Amino acid sequence: MQNLNPLASELNTQLRAASPAVFPLLSKLGKRIYLPKGILSQTAEANTKAHRFNATRAIASEVGDLMHLAVSRELVPTLPLEGIYGYAPVLGQPELRETWKAHLLEKNPSLTGSTLSLPIVTSGMTHGFSLLAELFVDDEDTFILPDKIWGNYRLIFQTKAGANLHTYPFFNAASGFNTHGFREILTHTTNEKLLILLNFPHNPTGYAINPMEAQRIVDAIVMRADTGSRILVMIDDAYAGLWYDAEVMRESLFGLLVGCHPNVVPVKIDGATKEEYAWGLRVAFISFGLEEIAMQPLEQKFSGLIRANTSGASQVSQTLILEAMRASGYAEQKQRNYEILKARALKAKKVASDAAYAKLWEVYPSHAGYFICLNLKSGDAEKVRQRLLEKHGMGTISLGETELRVAYSCLEESDIETVFRTIAKVIEAL
16 A cells, blocks of 8 residues: 555644544545645745746736637626636635535525535536545445435446445335435444435435424434444535425525534535536535534645546636626526426426326425426336337436436426326327
8 A cells, every 4th residue: 555645644633633523434545635735836825925927827828817719708708817717726716615605504594503614616516426435435335325316326436436335215105205214224234434425305306305304314313423433424405495395394404414413524515507507517516514623634635636637627617606696686587497497396296196197107206306206107117218209209217117207397387298198198008
């Protein structure tokens, strides 16, 4: 095994002292990684002291500003040149990080008075999960998640990172979240290090937990932490804010987990992708429920990882998100989009649950997000998907043998009845 760089050793010492729960959760790579004191640190020093000439940045300048092409500048004429063409800081634009933190505090009342780190900007949520996998996941680590998941979790945490996935049925017999199954799987694991991933609003079903379910989840985690296990809980909040049912919890589970137990390290992964209707801009955030003294060495490790792969998220994407959040009309435009999606969600739920279709499928409970999921009572979901595509020009997603996911988010409300009527027609024909 390679010797630790002295900078990595120093960060590890700081983490041990600052947060006894975090250090044991680090992967082998997590313990090795650090941010070199090289070009970035020298450039940062020059940015503050080089008042005459600064020949450190790998950019081209002209007459005191960034050199650029007029043809691209014309596409974004109002943004500052640095906000378009300059390099973003490794952990993201400070103003955007502060703005996103304020957004989280506003939308999550449970965080009031809690410890929340400054969010780290990533190049989309997949990049965020990949960073967490690199920092915390080793071969054979126990990774707990439900049986119904976004498929990319397997690719990131199992195929790439080598974790052993332990699953439990997502739904219980009453079609609610299986809090008993979740508690059982925690009870029957004996590992001192546990990795848990929870996703609400849920992909693929659109399920959102209610306050009682949320508290039971937290209680189960605390119960396991009481045995001495160190637990990293990852909260996938990709669809935060898109709640359409008054009975569900309308904030992140993350807020209840922050400070719930000294052995529990909660981390929230969210993004502009869905919340800000900016899918292709690839801007997401990682936020920890940790004190600044623990975040300082942890941020250095994240900086090393980011520096070693992407070097940082897109500057212009970050600038666009930040300026949009500051713009007049921002809240009104978000509310407009929310109301459109809510109307589609309610229409999809009503149509899919029509008694005429009861013999063909079961509708999984859906309260939020982008999707509704059908559990087909007969027929192969993949065959149904292919027939819909080939004969009717209609795209859906098959999951497993019997589950078909429909994204109402990209359907006009007036087309929803036609979509489900066509799905029924195909199932009956097979």
